[in-house]
Amino acid sequence: MATDTEDLAPYERWTRGAIQNPRRVYTGLFYVATIFFLITTLFPFYWLLVIALTPTGMLGQIGITPPAIDPGSFVEIFERLPFHVYMFNSFVLALLTTAIVLLLGSLAGYVFGRLTFPGRTPLMLIVLAISYFPPAAFLLPLFELFTGNVEVLGVQSPVLFNTPGAMVMPFSALFMPLAIFILATFYSQIPDGLEDAARVEGTTRLGALFRVIIPLSAPGVATAGVLTFIVVYNEFFFSFLMNDGQAENWAPLVWGILNYQGQYSQFYNLMAAASIVGVLPIAILVVVAQEKIVSGLTAGALKE
Amino acid sequence: MGSVRLDGITKRYEDVVAVNDVSVTVEDGEFVTLVGPSGCGKSTTLETIAGLTKPTEGAVHIADREVTTLPPKDRGIAMVFQNIALFPHMDVYDNISFGLRLRSFPKEEIDERVERAAEILQIGELLDRMPDELSGGQRQRVAIGRAIVREPEVFLMDEPLANLDAKLRVHMRTELQRLHRELGTTIIYVTHDQAEAMTMSTRIAVMNAGEIQQLAPPLTCYNEPANRFVAEFIGSPSMNTFEGVVDGDEFVAEQFSVTSDPEVHGLADGDRITLGIRPENVALVGEEDEPESATEPIVCRTDVIEPMGNEVFVYLVPGGGEAEVTTSRVDQLLMSVDPRADVAADESVAVVFDRTNVHLFDADTGDAIAHGIAPPSSEVRADDVEGRHR
Incomplete structure (x- = not known):
């Protein structure tokens, strides 16, 4: 050999x-x-x-390396446009949506996860089906609605264009089903005895949800929250169409980046710098929360 | 004060009746145990009292106040659960004080009450531990502590000892009795273990198929079971029962007969009955514990002998038939004898029943006819028997 x-x-x-x-x-x-x-x-x-x-x-x-290094773009983006305001807008929109989704999603998750009633499964499927529609399908009617062009029984719809409401409401509706699904899975795994114990000790059903079930489902709530936050922060479609792109009119991050396109010149370096600055908060959030997200997603997947 | 009254409680699930028209009154300070096999509706009854389940029909009164529609928190009850149900995200102190904090008691009073409960239950040094750092017995004490700090009018306990090991269970049994004596609070206790029911309760409610079979002090349930179900459920090992018919002055079972005076018990020829006799009321002929009012000797063949130390269980095949493989309960007679008695497997022996402890049940309804049967002739004083007649 x-x-x-x-x-x-x-x-x-x-x-x-x-x-x-x-x-x-x-x-x-x-x-x-x-x-x-x-x-x-x-x-x-x-x-x-x-x-x-x-x-x-x-x-x-530009080659594979920059021809000259000038970090000035990172300062210039804040000089040309109030980029920090765009970021702030995105942050507020994402936080508002997350709060609404977690609050309403928790209530719905409790119902779908812990109660038995006729028609539970079909109802859950209908809720989930909403998230399967492309957002574009809702755009025209919502745009009409939020620009005050719809009249119901003689009452004109409020003009929400250029306000957070025009974005937060569609975001919440679109991202709620996934959150409900995640939360329902988690809440259903809390033993009935704990809820019963809390109710005997002196809480209402709602109190038991907030004092016992939600704290014990922390990884699930964190997952639903972080996913919603990230998706909304990065959202483009409604963010682009439900305002006029001015920072003071609640235009979010994507508008800020696009606004570095002048009429005659494209400031690609500024757009790149803005993208990097814009993505930083999310990158930090993911690094901090990733353990919870992973445990949350797999816990939902492994049980049952 | 801490009385509980159930009026015709019925709980129906889609097609199952879990609890059927249960009416019970538990007096203040009583320790009443609901006992029965799995699925007999005892836990559902308890949940109805707690308010965790709404009855389909009927009313619940706690401390002379109707609470049927009140949520659990407003009923003045505390509950200990089978799976203990401590909040895993709170330490022992927070678990025990949970109910008090919800009711915004002042901090000093919470401290004082938690300390007192911890002292009673000897868990003072555990207050800053998390539930998952405790042993089973410690968790159980904490769960009881959580129940007693609120000083409720009624304690509800749903098989609280079921998840403990055998030795600890016996220990906690005595602790619960001591606790009941110290606090004097009404306790309604659910268990499937008849030994727990017998040892701790002032009264037992034996349940089967959603109905209460008998509600009486433990010894009454033992000595004068209301029907065959109670007779067989209470007592370990359980009562021997034999199907038989009335024939002249005899109760005739398949392999033996017992003479009596059926007329005294209002029975006529051909009536179908069930004879019941507890193992300790069967005696060997010639032993010193042979009862005065013994039946005629029954020849049996011994099958299996189980020495328990303080007594010996002897499985007998009545009628002296072949003691082959007779595992079917129907034709076996279990006898408990003194360990010094001279018995060996597979030999012929004569046994007698103690007449005063032979139970008669209606074979069709299972209802008790008599506890203690009359001797055959009329030489007996009929009123003596009548006295035990139900």
């Missing part, structure tokens, strides 16, 4: 080694795959950074 190996060409020897000892190949493939995924996910961020660091006049000469 030993003499055989010595006679073989290096390539053949390597192949034979790989067959006899596949662990080395697996390790190698693991690194190849990991590096591939790291590059595909991280390269866009690197590219954003390259563009953001390139001075305005040299945007045509």
Whole structure:
């Protein structure tokens, strides 16, 4: 055997080694795959950074590295536009939506997760079906409604265009079903005895929900909350169409980034810098909350 | 004050009747146990009292106040659950004081009450622990502590000892009795363990199929069971029962007969009856514990002998038939004898029943006809028997 190996060409020897000892190949493939995924996910961020660091006049000469490094864009974005206001708007919209979704979703989750009543499953399916519709399907009627063009029994609909209501309401409606689903799964796993105990001790059903069931479902509530927050913070469609793009009219982050397009020139470096600044809060949130999110999602998946 | 009255409580689920027209009055300070096999409706009855379940029909009164539609928190009750149900996200102190904090008691009073409860239950050093750091017995004490700090009018306990190991269960049984004596609060206790029911209660309510079979002090249930179900459920090992008919002055079962005076019990020839006799009321002929009012000797073959230490259980096959494989309960007679008695497996013995402890049940309805049967002839004083007649 030993003499055989010595006679073989290096390539053949390597192949034979790989067959006899596949662990080395697996390790190698693991690194190849990991590096591939790291590059595909991280390269866009690197590219954003390259563009953001390139001075305005040299945007045509970008290579794999910036032709010159000028971090001035990160300051300029706040000078040209009140970018911090756009970010603040996004933050407020996301927080408001998350609060509404968690509050109403908890009540609905309690009902769907802990009570039995006729028609529970069909009702849950109908609620979930709402989230399957493309948001565009709701746009025209909602736009008419929020711009005061709908009259019901002689009462004109309120003009919510350019206010948070025009965005928070559709967001809440669209992202509520998923939250209800996650929360219902979690709430249904709290033993009945604990709720009974709380009620005997002196809470109402609602009190038991807030004092016992929700605290014990913290990972689920965190998951639903963080997912809603991220989705709303990044939302484009309604954010773009339900206001006129002015920071003082509750235009969110995406409007801020798009507003660096001038009529005659595109400030790509500013847009890139704004994107990086805008994505930072979410990146931090994900890093902080990721353990809870993962445990929340898998807990929902594993039980039952 | 802490009395509980149930008026015709019925609980129907879609097609099942869990509790059927149950009416009970529990006096202040009583320890009443609802006992019965799984699914007999005892827990549902308790939940109805607690307000966790709404009865389909009937009314619940606690402390002379109708509470049928009140939520659990307004009923003046505290409850200990089978799965203990401590709040896992709160430490022992917070668990015990949960109800008091909800009712906004002043901080000093909460402290004082928690301390007193902790002292009674000997859990003073556990107050800052979390429930998952406690042993089963400690958790049970905390759950009881949570119930007693609120000084409720009525305690409800739903199989609180079911999840404890055997030794701890016996220990907690005595503790609960002591607690009841110290606090004097009404306790309604649910269990499927007839030993718990017998040892702790002032009265037992034996339930089956959603109905109360008998509500009486433990010894009455034991000595004068209202029907065959109670007779077989209360007592361990349970009562021997034999199907039989009345024939002349005899009760004739399949393999043996017992002479009596059926007329005294209002029975006529051909009436179908069930004979019941507890293992300790069966005696070997010739032993010193042979009763005065013994029946005629019944020849049996001994099958299995189970020495328990303080007594010996002997499985007998009446009629002296072959003691082969006779696992069917119907034709076996269980006898409990003194450990010094001279018995061995697979031999022929003669046994007698103690007449005063032979129970007669109607074979069709299962209702008790008599506890203690009359001797055969009229030489007996009939009123003596009449006295035990129900």
